[in-house]
Every structure is written in structure tokens, then in C-alpha cells.
Amino acid sequence: MIQIETLVAFFVYLVFLLAIGWFYYKRTVSIEGYILGGRGLGSWVTALSAQASDMSGWLLMGLPGAVYLGGLNEAWIAIGLFLGTVLNWIFVSARLRVYTKQTETLTLSSFFESRFHDPTGLLRIGSSIIILLFFTIYSSSGLVAAGKLFESIFHINYDVAVISGAVVIVAYTFLGGFSAVCWTDFFQGALMFFAIIVVPAMGVADNGGVSVIEATMHAKNIATGLFHTGTGELLSITAIISTMAWGLGYFGQPHILTRFMGIRSVKELPKATIIAVVWVFISLSAAVVVGMVAIPMFDGLTGGDQEKFLST
Numbered sequence: 505m506i507q508i509e510t511l512v513a514f515f516v517y518l519v520f521l522l523a524i525g526w527f528y529y530k531r532t533v534s535i536e537g538y539i540l541g542g543r544g545l546g547s548w549v550t551a552l553s554a555q556a557s558d559m560s561g562w563l564l565m566g567l568p569g570a571v572y573l574g575g576l577n578e579a580w581i582a583i584g585l586f587l588g589t590v591l592n593w594i595f596v597s598a599r600l601r602v603y604t605k606q607t608e609t610l611t612l613s614s615f616f617e618s619r620f621h622d623p624t625g626l627l628r629i630g631s632s633i634i635i636l637l638f639f640t641i642y643s644s645s646g647l648v649a650a651g652k653l654f655e656s657i658f659h660i661n662y663d664v665a666v667i668s669g670a671v672v673i674v675a676y677t678f679l680g681g682f683s684a685v686c687w688t689d690f691f692q693g694a695l696m697f698f699a700i701i702v703v704p705a706m707g708v709a710d711n712g713g714v715s716v717i718e719a720t721m722h723a724k725n726i727a728t729g730l731f732h733t734g735t736g737e738l739l740s741i742t743a744i745i746s747t748m749a750w751g752l753g754y755f756g757q758p759h760i761l762t763r764f765m766g767i768r769s770v771k772e773l774p775k776a777t778i779i780a781v782v783w784v785f786i787s788l789s790a791a792v793v794v795g796m797v798a799i800p801m802f803d804g805l806t807g808g809d810q811e812k813f814l815s816t
Contacts, residue, residue, distance in 0.1 A: 518672050521688050525676025528683040538681035539610045540766040545686055547772040551779035553686040554763035555589070555787075556693030558754075561649025563696060563791050571795025575727030575734050578795070580747040582788040588751025589784045593777040596755060597764040601773065604765045612758050612765075635758055647673075682766060697787055704793035720800035 532538050545553075570578040600615075609615040613635070617628040647666050654665030676684050718728055725734035732738055754760060767773060 520691075521672060521676050522679075524687050524691075525679035525684040528680030528687070532681055532683065536610060537683070540762065541681070541683040541686060543605070543766055544683075544768050545763065545766045545772075546768060547776035548779060549686050549690045550763050550767045550772065551776040552693035552783065553689035554760050555780050555783050556689040556696060557685075557759045557763075558589075558757065559696070559784075559787065560646055561653070563700065563787055565649055565652065567788070567791040568795035568798065571792050572798045575721060576792070576796065577727040577730055577733065577739055578747075579730060579792045580744050581750050582792055584748030584751035585754075586751070586784055586788055587748070588754035590781055591751075592754040592760065593773075593780055596761065597767075597773050597777065598770050600761060600764045601767055601770050610765075612761060639758065682762070686763065686766070693783070697783060700787050700790040700794065704790050704797055717796055717800055721796070724799065726799060 534542065536542055567578075567582060570581060603619060604610075604615050607615060607618040609618050613628045613632040616622070616631050617625065620627060622628070647670050650669035651662050651666035654660055654669065655662045660668075676688060680687075721728045721734075727734045730739075731744075764773075767776065
């Protein structure tokens with residue numbers, strides 16, 4: 505039975521998100537302000553909003569679920585994501601901020617057209633179609649994660665949960681534009697960081713320590729190391745590289761790249777890079793531990809339930 509305090513807290517949180525949308529709706533006076541926040545983001549908001557929008561449900565559900573099923577060798581995913589994040593901030597962020605300002609472009613599609621002097625418009629139209637197609641799928645996966653989370657915590661119908669999440673997200677996005685999205689992601693990134701740190705610390709203590717978790721993983725033939733499977737077979741280089749290849753996606757993800765475009769100044773990027781890298785390193789490491797902690801706590805989760813143990 506859900507506690508009324510939990511329901512009230514969640515309702516207040518949703519209202520808070522909508523309030524952020526309304527706040528920036530009243531303060532947005534130009535198309536640049538709506539699309540890129542007037543290029544006025546600070547380093548903290550840039551860093552946390554970029555990483556929260558990147559990880560979202562994957563950090564709290566997907567990665568722990570993968571480790572729960574496959575063991576520690578699934579951590580190669582986290583390693584690839586970490587390296588992709590670092591390289592993206594180092595090699596892409598400053599250049600993209602400088603060039604999009606020089607060309608006075610507000611979107612990646614228009615930037616490609618201007619940067620490569622395409623008179624046909626094919627670069628702009630083609631990249632827009634690609635972004636629309638794949639980010640429809642990406643956004644849908646985010647709504648699925650939100651629906652599963654609401655269903656698990658609040659015991660409401662999955663369809664109702666997905667629709668509720670979609671309504672709130674669309675509402676504050678339409679109201680406040682880019683600034684509203686970045687600030688809501690900033691607060692959600694802070695909450696995600698707190699949750700992903702507290703949960704594994706409590707889980708390790710409640711399960712009798714690392715030795716108990718390791719013994720359970722051995723008993724279930726689940727990998728306890730990076731380089732071997734649960735049955736002791738050595739992972740191939742191909743398997744490791746292909747798993748780490750998840751990190752390659754960072755260099756072309758519009759919801760991350762637009763944060764680089766919207767930061768107040770290139771001078772803010774070194775600080776934002778440090779914040780983002782530290783956040784990602786700690787969060788990914790903690791998410792891996794969450795998956796390992798769940799192995800002795802939850803036995804035989806199937807049918808997608810392995811993604812929801814963090815909310816149970």
C-alpha cells in the first residue's frame with residue numbers, strides 16, 4: 505500500500521517541474537531564448553542537465569539491470585560510456601560552442617548547413633529527419649522507463665503512468681523551452697546522483713558486505729570480474745570492444761550537444777567538464793554496484809522486472 509507522504513511528495517515534485525516551465529515561459533522573449541536559453545547556461549546547469557538527460561532511466565534501471573543479469577563484465581558498458589563522455593566534453597564542446605555562435609545557428613541541423621556551406625538544404629533536412637526518427641524512439645524509451653518507475657512505486661496502471669509522465673514533460677518543455685528543460689534536468693540530475701549513491705551503500709550493508717554478494721554471484725554463475733564470464737570463460741577482445749562501443753554515440757547526440765551550444769561562454773566549459781566527468785564516474789560506478797547488490801536481494805527476476813528493483 506502506497507504511503508500518502510510518498511504520493512504527496514511526488515505530486516509536489518511534478519508541480520515543481522511545471523512551475524519551472526511556467527517561470528521560463530514568462531521570461532522567454534526571443535526564439536534564441538526558447539531554443540537555446542539565450543546561450544546563458546552556467547557550468548553547473550550545463551554539466552548536470554547534459555548528463556541527466558543522457559543517462560535518465562538508463563542509469564537507474566538499464567545499467568543496474570544489465571549487471572544484475574550478466575554480472576560485473578557488463579561494466580564494460582559503463583567504461584565505454586565514461587570514455588565517450590570524457591572525449592565528447594574535451595574534443596566537441598568548445599568547438600561546437602564557438603562555431604555555432606560564429607554561424608549564429610540555433611540547431612545542429614542549421615549548423616551543418618551553414619558550416620559546410622550547403623546551398624541545397626539537404627544537410628539540414630536530412631539531419632533533421634534522422635534526429636526526428638531516432639529520437640522519437642529514444643524519447644519513447646524514456647517514457648517507458650518513467651512508466652515502469654511510476655507503476656512500481658505508486659502501483660498505478662502502466663499506461664496511465666506513461667501518459668502522465670508524457671503530459672508533464674511535454675507541458676514544461678512547451679512552456680519554458682530549452683531553459684526549462686535544462687533546469688528540470690539539473691534538479692533531476694542532483695536527485696539521481698543522491699539516489700544512486702545512497703542505494704548501493706545501504707544495499708551493501710544490508711546484504712552482509714561484499715563477501716556475501718561475491719559468494720552469491722559465484723553460486724549463480726554470474727561474472728565477478730571484468731574479463732571472464734560467470735562460467736570462467738575469458739571474454740574476447742571483440743566482446744569487450746563492442747560493449748564499450750556504446751560510448752561512441754555521445755559525439756552525435758543532439759540532447760547533449762545542444763547543452764554545449766547553450767553555455768554562457770567557452771570559459772565556463774573547463775569547469776563544466778570537471779563537474780560532468782566526476783558526476784558520470786561516480787554515478788556509473790554506483791549503478792554497477794546497485795546491479796551487484798540486487799543479485800542476492802532479488803532472486804530470479806524476469807520479464808523486465810530486473811530493471812525495476814531499484815524502486816522496490
